[in-house]
Amino acid sequence: QRIHTGEKPYQCPHCRKGFCERSALITHLRTHTGETPYQCPHCKKSFKQSSCLITHQRIHTGEKPYKCGDCGKSFRHSSDLVVHQRIHSGETPYQCPHCEKSFKQSSSLINHQSSCLITHQRTHTGETPYKCAGCGKSFKQSSALIRHQRIHSGETPYKCPHCEKSFKQSSSLITHLRTH
Structure with missing residues (x-):
């Protein structure tokens, strides 16, 4: 009530x-x-809640009661199953407030945000610290410089598994793959 x-x-x-x-x-x-009144009889680790002890004991018993309906993989924690199921659904609920990218796990978003914020701030400051030695062009991100340098080197690291073609950018390969 x-x-x-x-x-x-x-x-x-x-x-x-x-x-x-x-x-x-x-x-x-x-x-x-x-x-921490709930103690594990196997390793003597103790917990504040009985539910935490029950979950912990699965380490010793090997029990994995949460099973993926799509692929059959099992997990000790329901939260691990929820994260795993995003592989099948493609769900990416954690979105960066500075760019369009979204992620399956909050930890991936946190890792991304530190570099993304710096890049976002450069949009306002105009700073372009990554300079091409070949032509002098500058970039906000090191990844953009690496992509640009392939113009000079001719490197095409993205190879089509169906034919002999290769590409400078992964996006070009993805577009090409639709032709097969």
């Missing part, structure tokens, strides 16, 4: 966070006390 009304009568005396149920408050209090 309290879930529907939003009532949270159980309040943490340390941080004033409110809870609908007393059991949730008791679990929360362990974040302040450091108490």
